[in-house]
Amino acid sequence: xxxxILRRLGQATLxxxxxxxxxxxxxxxxxxxxxxxxxxxxxxxxxxSTKVALGLDKPIWEQFVYFVTGAVQGDLGRSFVHGEPAIxxxxxxxxxxxxxxxxxxxxxxxxxxxxxxxxxxxxxxxxSKAIMAISILGFSLPTxxxxxxxxxxxxxxxxxxxxxxxxxxVRVLGIETSLLSWQGWTFIALPALNLALLKxxxxxxxxxxxxxxxxxxxxxxxxxxxxxxxxxIVGVHIMKNIMIPIVTVLGxxxxxxxxxxxxxxTIFAWPGMGKLLLEAIQRLDRPVxxxxxxxxxxxFVVINLVVDVLYSxxxxxxxxxxxxx
Amino acid sequence: MQTPVISVENLKTHFFxxxxxxxxxxxxxxxxxxxxxxxxxxxSGSGKSVTGFSIMGLxxxxxxxxxxxxxxxxxxxxxLSDEEMRKVRGREVAMIFQDPMMTLxxxxxxxxxxxxxxxxxxxxxxxxxxxxxxxxLAKVGIPSPDERLxxxxxxxxxxxxxxxxxxxxxxxxxSLIVCDEPTTALDVTIQSQILAEMQQLCAETGTxxxxxxxxLTVIAGLAQRVAVMYAGRxxxxxxxxxxxxxxxxxxxxxxxxxxxxxxVPGQPLAQIPGATPSLARLxxxxxxxxxxxxxxxxxxxxxxxxxxxxxxxxxxxxxxxEAPKAAA
Numbered sequence: 001x002x003x004x005i006l007r008r009l010g011q012a013t014l015x016x017x018x019x020x021x022x023x024x025x026x027x028x029x030x031x032x033x034x035x036x037x038x039x040x041x042x043x044x045x046x047x048x049s050t051k052v053a054l055g056l057d058k059p060i061w062e063q064f065v066y067f068v069t070g071a072v073q074g075d076l077g078r079s080f081v082h083g084e085p086a087i088x089x090x091x092x093x094x095x096x097x098x099x100x101x102x103x104x105x106x107x108x109x110x111x112x113x114x115x116x117x118x119x120x121x122x123x124x125x126x127x128s129k130a131i132m133a134i135s136i137l138g139f140s141l142p143t144x145x146x147x148x149x150x151x152x153x154x155x156x157x158x159x160x161x162x163x164x165x166x167x168x169x170v171r172v173l174g175i176e177t178s179l180l181s182w183q184g185w186t187f188i189a190l191p192a193l194n195l196a197l198l199k200x201x202x203x204x205x206x207x208x209x210x211x212x213x214x215x216x217x218x219x220x221x222x223x224x225x226x227x228x229x230x231x232x233i234v235g236v237h238i239m240k241n242i243m244i245p246i247v248t249v250l251g252x253x254x255x256x257x258x259x260x261x262x263x264x265x266t267i268f269a270w271p272g273m274g275k276l277l278l279e280a281i282q283r284l285d286r287p288v289x290x291x292x293x294x295x296x297x298x299x300f301v302v303i304n305l306v307v308d309v310l311y312s313x314x315x316x317x318x319x320x321x322x323x324x325x
Numbered sequence: 326m327q328t329p330v331i332s333v334e335n336l337k338t339h340f341f342x343x344x345x346x347x348x349x350x351x352x353x354x355x356x357x358x359x360x361x362x363x364x365x366x367x368x369s370g371s372g373k374s375v376t377g378f379s380i381m382g383l384x385x386x387x388x389x390x391x392x393x394x395x396x397x398x399x400x401x402x403x404x405l406s407d408e409e410m411r412k413v414r415g416r417e418v419a420m421i422f423q424d425p426m427m428t429l430x431x432x433x434x435x436x437x438x439x440x441x442x443x444x445x446x447x448x449x450x451x452x453x454x455x456x457x458x459x460x461x462l463a464k465v466g467i468p469s470p471d472e473r474l475x476x477x478x479x480x481x482x483x484x485x486x487x488x489x490x491x492x493x494x495x496x497x498x499x500s501l502i503v504c505d506e507p508t509t510a511l512d513v514t515i516q517s518q519i520l521a522e523m524q525q526l527c528a529e530t531g532t533x534x535x536x537x538x539x540x541l542t543v544i545a546g547l548a549q550r551v552a553v554m555y556a557g558r559x560x561x562x563x564x565x566x567x568x569x570x571x572x573x574x575x576x577x578x579x580x581x582x583x584x585x586x587x588x589v590p591g592q593p594l595a596q597i598p599g600a601t602p603s604l605a606r607l608x609x610x611x612x613x614x615x616x617x618x619x620x621x622x623x624x625x626x627x628x629x630x631x632x633x634x635x636x637x638x639x640x641x642x643x644x645x646x647e648a649p650k651a652a653a
Contacts, residue, residue, distance in 0.1 A: 218427035225381055225422075226442040226493065227415030236441075240432045315432055316477040 001312075005305065012301040016294070020071065023293045024064055027286050032056075054080060067290075076294060077287030081280075086291035090273055094295070096166060097265070097272030099177060101257040103192035105250065108199035113246070115200075116207025117234065123212060131204060138201030147194040147267040154190060161186050164269035191268040195261055199253055206249060210242030217241075244315050251307030255300040328399055329356035330500050330533040331380065331418075336393035338372075338379045345605040349375040349388070351557035357501065360527055362534040364548030364565065366541060366580070370601050372557040373537045377503040380535070381420050382410035398500055416446045419494035423506040425487035429478035435462075435489055436474040442496050461492035466522060484515035491519070495526065501533045508543060520547055541580060545569055550637070553577050556602055556612035559631075563638035573640040576613050611643065619644045 034051055042050075051057045055066065070077060076087045115135075119128040155163035166178055166187050178184025214220060215238065223233045262274035269275075273292060280288035312318045338350040350372045357363045367373045378384050380395055382402060395402040397417055402410070422428045430438060439458035443449060449457075455474065462470035465488040478486055487507060494502050504523070508516040524547060527534055536548055544551055544565060551569075552562045553576065561574040572578040579597040599616040608614060614624040621644065629641045 218422050218424060219430040221383065222420075222422060222428040222490070222493075223430070223438075224383055225414055225420040227411050227413070227445045228441060229411065229445065232441065232445070237430050237433070241430070244432075316434075317431060317479050 005309075008305050008308070012305070015301060016297055019293065019297045020068065023290050024067060025060070027289055028060055028063075032284075071294075076291040079280075079285055079288050081283050081285045081288075086285075086287040087295075089276065089288060090291050090295050093271065093273045093276045095177065096270060097258055097261055097274060099179060100188065100192055100195060100261055100264070100270060100272060101254060103179070103188055104196035104199065104257055105254055107192055107196035108203050108250065111196075112200040112203025113207050116204040117211050117238070117242070119204065120208040120211025121215065121234065123208075128208075132208070135201040135204040138197045138204075141197075143194060143198065143263050144267055146197055147191075147264060150190050150194055151267070161190050163190070166271055191264050191270050194268070195257060195264045199250070199257065202249065202253065203246060206246050207242055210245060211238055214238045214241045240314065244311070247310050247314060248307060251303050251310070255296070255303050258299060259296050327358060329358050330361075330398060331535075332356040332396045333376075333380070334394045334396075336376070336379060336395060337391045338375050338384055338388060339391045340388040342387055342605070347604045348557050348607065349604055350379060352393070353552075353554070353557075353559045354393075355552050355559060355562065357533045357535060359500070359533055360531040361550065362524070362527060362536055362548040364544035364551040365535055365537045365554060366539065366544055366551055367554035368539060368601050370604065371554040372604075373554050374505055376554070377420065377505050377535065377537050380418060380501075380503055381414055383414075383420075412446065415442055415499070416497045417499050418501045418503065419497070419499040420503040420505065421487070421490050421494050421507045424510050425483050425490055425507075426510070428490050429486055431478055433477075434474075435476055435478065435481075439474070439489075439493050439496060442493050446497055457496060458492070461495050462489065464495065464526070465489075465492045466518075467492070484511050484519065487511060487515075487519060488522075491523065491526075495530075495532075498530065499532065501535065503535045503537070505537045506539070509538065509540065516543070523547070541569065541584060542586075553580070556607060557604060558612065558641060560613065560642070561638075561640040563634075567638065571646075573634050573638065573645045574613075574642045575617050575619050575644070575646060577640075578646060579616075611641070619646075 034047060034054070034056060048057070055063060058066070067077060074087065075085065078084065079086050079089055082089060115131050119131045122128050151163045154161045166184075171177075178188055220233060220237055223237050228237075258273075260274075261270075261272060262278055264270065265272045265274040266278060273295070276288065277292045279285070280292065333356065334354050335352050336350055336354070337348070337352055340347040340349055353372075353376065355363065365373045365376060375384070375388070379390055380397075380402070382405065384390060390403050393403065397413065402413065405413070429435070436455060436458060439461070440451060440454040443454040443457060444451075459470045459474055462473060467473055467485060467488055473481075478489075481489065487510075491507070508519055511519065520543065523534065526532065536544065538544060548565050550562065551565050552559045553568075553574065554560070555576050561568065561572065561577050563573075568577065569581065572581060576597070582595045583597060585594055597616055602608060602612055602615065608625065610623070610625045610627050611617070611620070611629055614620040617624065623643050627643075629643045631639050631641045632645070633639050634645060
């Protein structure tokens, strides 16, 4: 197990190294940030001095060496726009995004799993067919449209939930969170639901397919022949088997929840990383873009590792020590 | 005369499908006494497994028991509620399945799967249940049962898994175990070991067995009585030796003749011509008539009744083969 984790960390370092090269040079190809930062009245001397101040006058390989030296020490450069360290900017926005993604993930499981299992157990019933129809909508409706509709319905027409922002946050261990107050939950409910919609549909589909398959297996028949109650057969025998694909997919999807919360954060004015990224791209704030991508890459690597470990807990046939890279 | 452990009367289990009403089991009657092994023989689709599942109350829609009675130790099982039937399953009647690779849940430990079979029926401590599970494993010949309890199914071989399934079935000392081809998926050496163990366990505990199989050689060594099923009906019953030595029904003879060992080396193997009829569209007379060498006009129009042919023997045939000496 330890050897497995160490080997995976080694691979992760390679992945991150490759990403640094791709992202750094990729970002340097697009546009010249200096012209986004200067005001039209500036003369050539002022432009040159800005360039020098940002380190953009040096050849690109020198900039790269400078960047990597900094990155190894945890410094991903300063934001051109805010003048603050990029990593600090990202990390200050990260709790909001993580919170949103976690609540969305939780919603996907809490709402999707029971509905999917029900639809799998009674595939012919009307309720199951309704569940499946709704899940198709969840897949096909665009996120931004659903977000706007949610705002219109719950905030404008019913007036139940706030439309935008994060409300007052509570500080715990230096991290701001809105999950500790009722008011905080009213603010996070709509954006989280919006972000979760696609994942709910995904979980419904996976749970339904898994349940239908498992319900026909001999071990379920054998469990029934033992005289077990239906609740135990579904809750233990079927559930533990269908969780394997669901955990895999949700693990990977969690990364995309974080990375692609951009749309939801923009619609609901949620002050997270996604919104920061969008602003950074508009203003060619290179260090912030690079830092954001780096953070997301690390996040994906960590999540994949966690999923692999979870795997071995759920499925005893998976032996991490025997896994060959 | 003692009360049989199980007595099935005129059982009909039909499946209501789009293709029509499939009469998987259509009016069968049999009984099994304490400590007795009844072999239920037939080809695929003859209704033998459905019979087993009917006894267990595990017939799912679109199938249901439409008629007849199943009495377990005098208690009627047909018409019991789901919860009442659940209490019977695993406690008074247990079942073992064909494929030992599939019957144990791959993601749960053996102890979990055995202990839950006990606690589903009695309020006992986990420790006591675990001790019982360990004893059951030891009884079916699993070495170091204490360690093996904490193992997962994939750490066992096929034969060992079937032993675990048998041990699980034995946990609540049921009076009847329905064995649905439990040795078919095992190789012959393991098969004979398990057969010998089952025989011994039944003799010790008085558990009755219904052994469902298509393998007549297994039946020959294990069962006391045999019932041969064809297209949802029992076409012949009798004590195992008499039935195998002198079959009355042409189908039974065809089955025996199909055994490769019965043929002459070098000659083509014997087989019954044709295939089992679709259970949704059975011929009006005897279901076996289209494949039978002895069939006459009466066979094609009237279904034969079950007729007695001497003590403990019966067959459904208009043209019974030469009756055994006992019938004279």
